[in-house]
Amino acid sequence: MAGGSRFRQADRLAAVEGYAYVGPDDIRAAAVDQPPGTPVRSPADLDRWLTARPRAELAEPFTYVVDLTGTLCLAPRRSEHVACASGARVLAAGEIGFERARTGWTVRESSNQSTGYCPDVTCWPALASALHRAGLPAPEGFTHEVVFRRCEGCGERAVVREDDYVCVLCGARLPGKWNFGR
Known part of the structure; x- marks a missing residue:
């Protein structure tokens, strides 16, 4: 029980302040010229973004952040998280992959793998909430925790x-x- 309350406390802190970028300064500087992540606020947003990707990209996970408003933002996999987030703090960051199901897109894999933000594994509720807010089904947790x-x-x-x-x-x-x- 004590562990659960500790995680809820960590979640509340992340929800208020978010995770700051802690990666190399040269990557932060280079990210200024990269496009930000695409906000996903609905299944239609996700479908538009994914169907515009080259087929080979769909087999790999994408870069994601959850911004401080709780919105999921996506970028191609080799994008820097700090660019996806426009340099801002985030509630969660990592990689996420999707697959098409009969009812629409579902999450195939997800992680908190971001060496730029190094989010704690307790950021999962922020990603789950962002998926829910966008009308997308969320799995039970990360498929790979870092x-x-x-x-x-x-x-x-x-x-x-x-x-x-x-x-x-x-x-x-x-x-x-x-x-x-x-």
């Missing part, structure tokens, strides 16, 4: 793999809790 931590030894962004909370760059122990700040 655990991000900032190494307190060398300051680098780290991905925790197989519950091994050790920085691969400097060997320092990584914190048990998400620690990028808001």
Whole structure:
């Protein structure tokens, strides 16, 4: 029960402040000249955007952010999340893939994989809410969760793999809790 209340508290913080971009400054600077993500507010918006994509792109997940208004924004996979978000804070960021079903598009895969924003796994409710608001069915959770931590030894962004909370760059122990700040 305590874990659940901790996640709800983290969700409330994210909903108020969102996640700031924590990636490299050169990527942030280059993103200024890239187009922002396309807002998806309805099934028709998603259908228009996906059917305009080359067929080969549909097999891969896309870059997404959920902006501070709770709107899902999409961009091609190799787009930077910071560009998709126009440099702003986000409620969630990662990758998302879709497949066509008899009743319309459904989410095939989703993650919080964004090394620019390094969102906590607790950002799932923001993505689920954005999908719901756009009239799209949401799965039960991410199909792939990424655990991000900032190494307190060398300051680098780290991905925790197989519950091994050790920085691969400097060997320092990584914190048990998400620690990028808001």
